[in-house]
Amino acid sequence: MNNIINEMSVNFLSKSCNESFARTVVAAFVSQMDPTIDEISDIKTAVSEAVTNSIVHAYKSGIGVIYISAKMYDNGKVIIKIRDKGCGIEDVEQAMQPLFTTGGSDRSGLGFAVMQSFMDKIKVSSKVGKGTSVTLERHIICRSRANGC
Amino acid sequence: MGVNISEDFEGVVAALEGDIDHHTARDMRELIDSYVSKVAPKMLKIDFGKIQFMDSSGIGLIMGRYKLMCSLKGELKVINIPKRIEKMVKLSGLTKLGIFNYCSKTT
Numbered sequence: 566m567n568n569i570i571n572e573m574s575v576n577f578l579s580k581s582c583n584e585s586f587a588r589t590v591v592a593a594f595v596s597q598m599d600p601t602i603d604e605i606s607d608i609k610t611a612v613s614e615a616v617t618n619s620i621v622h623a624y625k626s627g628i629g630v631i632y633i634s635a636k637m638y639d640n641g642k643v644i645i646k647i648r649d650k651g652c653g654i655e656d657v658e659q660a661m662q663p664l665f666t667t668g669g670s671d672r673s674g675l676g677f678a679v680m681q682s683f684m685d686k687i688k689v690s691s692k693v694g695k696g697t698s699v700t701l702e703r704h705i706i707c708r709s710r711a712n713g714c
Numbered sequence: 715m716g717v718n719i720s721e722d723f724e725g726v727v728a729a730l731e732g733d734i735d736h737h738t739a740r741d742m743r744e745l746i747d748s749y750v751s752k753v754a755p756k757m758l759k760i761d762f763g764k765i766q767f768m769d770s771s772g773i774g775l776i777m778g779r780y781k782l783m784c785s786l787k788g789e790l791k792v793i794n795i796p797k798r799i800e801k802m803v804k805l806s807g808l809t810k811l812g813i814f815n816y817c818s819k820t821t
C-alpha cells in the first residue's frame with residue numbers, strides 16, 4: 566500500500582494577501598518531491614483557485630479561517646485539502662460547471678475547471694452554512710529518489 | 715511589481731509584472747481602467763511578458779478589459795503571453811477572440 570512519507574498543515578485568515586502565501590507554502594512543501602516546474606506551477610494554480618474561492622465566496626461577508634493540509638505518499642502522490650467554514654455550496658455539480666459563477670463581472674467561473682484540468686483528481690464536499698472542502702490530488706512524475714522511487 | 719502604463723502610436727500599453735491573483739488583480743484593474751477611461755484610446759495593449767504566475771483572476775482581468783474596450787469602440791490586444799501561462803489562456807476559451815500574441819513561436 567501507499568505510505569505517507571510527509572505531511573503538513575497550515576491555517577490562516579481569509580485575507581486576499583494570503584493567496585500568494587498559501588500557494589507558495591504548498592509549493593515549498595511539494596518541492597521535496599523534486600517536481601518539474603510545470604508540475605509545481607499546476608499545483609500552485611489549483612491551490613490559488615481553491616483558496617481564492619474560500620476568500621471570495623465562502624467568507625464573502627467577513628473574515629474566517631482557511632485550513633490547508635497536504636500529504637505526500639511514497640508512490641509520488643500528493644493530496645492537498647483546502648477547507649473553509651464559510652457559507653457552503655448549495656449545488657456542487659452546478660458550481661463545478663465551467664463558466665458558472667455567482668461572483669459578478671470580475672470572476673470568470675473557471676476556478677473549478679482549472680482545478681479539474683491542472684490536477685489528476687478533485688473532490689468537493691460542501692454543506693450550506695457549514696463550509697466547503699476541496700481535495701486535490703496530483704501524481705508527481707518519478708524523476709529522482711526525492712519523490713520516493 | 716504591478717502595472718506600468720505608457721502610450722505608443724496605437725494607443726495605451728499596460729505592462730503587467732509579477733503574479734496575477736484575485737489580490738493583485740484588483741489594483742491592476744483599477745489602474746488600467748482609470749487611465750483608459752480618461753484617454754479612451756482606440757487600442758489597449760496589455761503586456762503579459764513579465765507575468766510569473768496567473769490564476770483564473772487573470773482571465774477575469776482580460777475579459778473585463780475586453781468589455782471595457784468594446785464599450786469604448788476600441789480594441790484590446792494581449793501581448794507577449796509567456797509559455798508558463800499559455801495553459802490557462804487556452805483553457806479559458808478566449809483564444810477564439812483572436813486578441814492573443816504569444817512569446818513562443820510554436821503556438
Ligand SMILES: Nc1ncnc2c1ncn2[C@@H]1O[C@H](COP(=O)(O)OP(=O)(O)OP(=O)(O)O)[C@@H](O)[C@H]1O
Pocket residue numbers: 614618619622623624649651652653654660661665666667668671672673674675676677678697770771774
Ligand atoms: N469555498 C466556496 N464556498 C462557497 N461557494 C463556493 C466556494 N467555491 C466555489 N463556490 C461557488 O462556486 C462557483 C464557481 O466557482 P469557480 O471557482 O469555478 O468560479 P468563480 O470563483 O465564480 O470564478 P473564477 O474562479 O474564475 O474567478 C462560485 O461562483 C461560487 O458560487
Ligand SMILES: [Mg+2]
Pocket residue numbers: 614617618675676677770
Ligand atoms: Mg473561483
